[in-house]
Amino acid sequence: MPGAHGYLARIRPVQPKHGGxxxxxxxxxxxxxxxxxxxxxxxxxxxxxxxxxQVTFREVMNRTPAEPEMIQPWSPSLGELxxxxxxxxxxxxxxxxxxxxxxxxxxxxxxxx
Numbered sequence: 011m012p013g014a015h016g017y018l019a020r021i022r023p024v025q026p027k028h029g030g031x032x033x034x035x036x037x038x039x040x041x042x043x044x045x046x047x048x049x050x051x052x053x054x055x056x057x058x059x060x061x062x063x064q065v066t067f068r069e070v071m072n073r074t075p076a077e078p079e080m081i082q083p084w085s086p087s088l089g090e091l092x093x094x095x096x097x098x099x100x101x102x103x104x105x106x107x108x109x110x111x112x113x114x115x116x117x118x119x120x121x122x123x
Contacts, residue, residue, distance in 0.1 A: 026052045 021028050029052040036044045 024052055026054075028052055 029050050031047060031049050034046045034048070035042050
């Protein structure tokens with residue numbers, strides 16, 4: 011594209027005559043440092059399903075919830091901790107160990123007295 015300068019070149023509206031080989035050149039003091047060639051193939055308008063998918067994607071991305079969603083923290087019971095492997099996080103394991111240690115110390119003191 012003769013005359014395209016900067017970081018972006020746009021062809022709007024694109025037409026079949028715009029297809030072909032293009033080059034991108036990086037210049038420093040009017041000397042080329044790097045050159046990249048690429049081929050642009052213009053085939054026609056996108057299929058209708060692609061357009062519908064793009065519309066759906068935009069609707070999903072721009073959706074605002076009707077009411078704010080509040081995430082409630084999960085506080086599992088002891089039964090849930092023992093039956094659900096995902097509940098055994100590091101923090102929950104420490105709590106279980108501390109409870110077991112406290113219970114064991116209590117029983118030892120009661121027996122000793």
